[in-house]
Each structure stands twice: as structure tokens, then as C-alpha cells.
Amino acid sequence: MTLLDTGATRALRAALAQQLTDQGDIQSDAWRRVVEDVPRHPFVPLFYRQVGADWEEVTPRHPEYLDAVYSNRALTTQVTDGTPTSSSSEPGLMLQMLEALDVTEDHRVCEIATGTGYNAALLSARVGSKNVVTVEVDTNLAQAAQERLAQCGYKPTVHAGDGRQGHTAGAPYDRLIATCGFSTLPYAWVQQMRPDGILVCPLGWGNARLTVQRDGTASGRFLPGGSCFMSVREEGSSGGVPYPGTPSAPQERATQIDPALLTDEGVQFLLSVALPDVIGASEQDGNGSLTGHRLWSRDGSWAHASEGRVKQSGPTRLWDAVENAQAWYVSHGMPQRGRFGVTVTPTGQTIWLDSPDNPAPAIRGAESRKA
The missing domain is CATH 3.40.50.150 (Vaccinia Virus protein VP39)
Structure with missing residues (x-):
């Protein structure tokens, strides 16, 4: 050489x-x-x-x-x-x-x-x-x-x-x-x-x-x-979605899950395919303990979970989707990454569990739950 x-x-x-x-x-x-x-x-x-x-x-x-x-x-x-x-x-x-x-x-x-x-x-x-x-x-x-x-x-x-x-x-x-x-x-x-x-x-x-x-x-x-790679991007773009800040008048309710669940590797993978193009950021206190989690997406949807409460705004209720996906994950025995698959056709992409004949409903529906 x-x-x-x-x-x-x-x-x-x-x-x-x-x-x-x-x-x-x-x-x-x-x-x-x-x-x-x-x-x-x-x-x-x-x-x-x-x-x-x-x-x-x-x-x-x-x-x-x-x-x-x-x-x-x-x-x-x-x-x-x-x-x-x-x-x-x-x-x-x-x-x-x-x-x-x-x-x-x-x-x-x-x-x-x-x-x-x-x-x-x-x-x-x-x-x-x-x-x-x-x-x-x-x-x-x-x-x-x-x-x-x-x-x-x-x-x-x-x-x-x-x-x-x-x-x-x-x-x-x-x-x-x-x-x-x-x-x-x-x-x-x-x-x-x-x-x-x-x-x-x-x-x-x-x-x-x-x-x-x-x-x-x-x-x-x-x-x-x-796997963790930089996202595909346009020339001259960073490929990221800037944090929009806290929207005015978000809806608020009690959260049904602990934001700490989002640190589980299996849940992280599931959410990455259940909520494509959604960005997440954890919040920690001075001791490194998780205190909350923020989500936002290109369509303007936003969520912030902390202290047992969640605030949401935008066309997709992101935290609702997180809760649905997590519930599906637990009810199906917490399947790991290798059990999932994907099929691509001229009309789109389907994520499935164990077999192409078994599409994962929580993933398929995660983006469609609106306010």
C-alpha cells in the first residue's frame, strides 16, 4: 500500500x-x-x-x-x-x-x-x-x-x-x-x-x-x-429536524408508562420502526437519572413526558403511539429485533413479526392515531 x-x-x-x-x-x-x-x-x-x-x-x-x-x-x-x-x-x-x-x-x-x-x-x-x-x-x-x-x-x-x-x-x-x-x-x-x-x-x-x-x-x-447511522439527507442539509420548542396550549394527561421504558433496547428498536422520522431526547438530572423524555417530528407533532404527566400537540399524538407500541411489545412477549422482518412492494413497506403473514398491527397503526 x-x-x-x-x-x-x-x-x-x-x-x-x-x-x-x-x-x-x-x-x-x-x-x-x-x-x-x-x-x-x-x-x-x-x-x-x-x-x-x-x-x-x-x-x-x-x-x-x-x-x-x-x-x-x-x-x-x-x-x-x-x-x-x-x-x-x-x-x-x-x-x-x-x-x-x-x-x-x-x-x-x-x-x-x-x-x-x-x-x-x-x-x-x-x-x-x-x-x-x-x-x-x-x-x-x-x-x-x-x-x-x-x-x-x-x-x-x-x-x-x-x-x-x-x-x-x-x-x-x-x-x-x-x-x-x-x-x-x-x-x-x-x-x-x-x-x-x-x-x-x-x-x-x-x-x-x-x-x-x-x-x-x-x-x-x-x-x-x-444499528445507528446518520439519516439519509438532501445535499446541503444536515438531515435533522430541529427541536421546535414547547408548543402553545398542548393537551395534557397522566402518562400510562414510565419514560424509563424508552431506554430498553427492544422498545427502542420497536419505536424506531413504529415511529419513523420521530426524534427523541431523554432528560436527566444532575446524577444522570432519567427524568423525562421529549419527542418531535417533521409534521410538527410534539410530546413531553415527565413526572407522570405527558403534554402533546400536533397532528399525531406521539405519546399515544408510544404507549400503544409498548403495550403491543409486552403482550407479544417482548420480541427481540431478530424476530422482526420487512417486506417492500411497489405500494409500500410492511413490518412483520416472525412471518410476512403476521404484520405487526401496533407498528402499522402507530402513526395513524390522531387527536
């Missing part, structure tokens, strides 16, 4: 490959060799860490730079107006998804969200650059990633555009992987896949693995592990 690849950096990524193997994130010799061969530091020439309300830039001059780059950590690589807008994902999570993709050397792969280019480099090393297409909404990020990839000897097709549309010029694909967060899997991707092709995509706080059927649908289960 070039670009200041040294014995020290090779040793660091060999150690990272060993760690990911020991954890079970790497399950095959092929992907272990790729992690050992592909350097991460050329794709992360700097990163940011949060210090209080500010973001501090960490460059190769920093004594902790290389150890951080070759750790199993997600690293924020772009901050826009104080909001993170790009990152290099946690390597362990990346390898879980790449293993689930089940690629072979002749597969044609589309990646959504190029980011730094590191994941595209891993794919290129595994299946060959000519078989990889990667799509990035941020034109500057796409250009920088293409340059880094070329410096490291990889030449996949890098396309600057809206990843939700896929990339028809490179279709059909055998595999598709997304590395930014979605609430709904775009049907355009299904249309660009070969039958029996596999898609791996973050949906809510989970990663869904779907197989494309010959009837033009795609269906599959969520992987057991969790």
Missing part, C-alpha cells in the same frame, strides 16, 4: 481484524484479509470529537489519532453548522453488514452513502473495483472519496447523486448495501436488483437483510445486532 502505510499502521489494522474476528463481526477469512489489507487512515485524514458544546478537530499530529482510527469506533468526519453530517462507521458494524451481504467475487454491488470511501475500498478489495458502484449525495464528499480511493489503488464508479434513487446506469446489481439511516427502503433499489439479489439497509435502529423476489418484491428479517 501507498500513502504513508507503514509497519505501524499495518500492525494496527491486523490487530483490528483480530478484534473483529474475536467479537464475531468478521466470520470469514476473505473479509479478514480485506480488513488486514485496506488501510483506514487515508480515508480519515481527520476526525472530530465533541468537547462540551464544541467539536475539536483531531489530525494525524494528535498522539491519539492512529489508535482512534484503528479502533472499533465510529468517527465523525464532517460537521456542518455544529451538526455531524458524515462519519466513518464503526468497523465492527460495517463488517457485520458486509458479511450479511454474502458477496462473491463476480457480484456487482451498489453502495448507498459513500462517505469517506473506506467501505467502498473494502468492497473493491473483495469483489474488484469494476464491480462496485457507490453513490453519495454530498458532491464534495464524493470527490474527496474518489481521490482517496484512487490514491489507494481502487477505482470503483463514484456517483454524486441522491442515493434514494440508486444508480440505474450501473444496474442490475447482485447486492446493495446502504450506510446511512432510512425509515423506508426505497423501491427504486428493488427495481435495480437481479432476482435473488440481497439488500442490507439500516432501517430504524436495526439492519434489515432482504432478498429480491422474482415478483418484484423484497422481503427479509432484521439482523440481531443494533
